[in-house]
Amino acid sequence: MTANQSPGQTEEIAQFFGDFESASRREDWAGYGEMFLPQFTNIYPVTVSTVAREDLVAFLPHRKGTFARAGASGVVLASLEVDPLDGRHVVARTT
16 A cells, blocks of 8 residues: 555455446446446546546447457456555556
């Protein structure tokens, strides 16, 4: 744990990703969507965009086909690294 990281922060984020994976596996799109704020920030290596929760939920049923076309059957969280930015925000790096 680093100076900016509160106790339990990594565990809370790990729980989020566990719930995320479980909802995805069950195709519980409404439950999946409830894990996100009405608007959230999606950060890529070179861009940042705002995504509406409704847009995410609308896309989710099509995700399985997108993975299949790419030759993947889905995703599983292999590792999680949590780096605090300040007392409230973190970057969660996943593989």
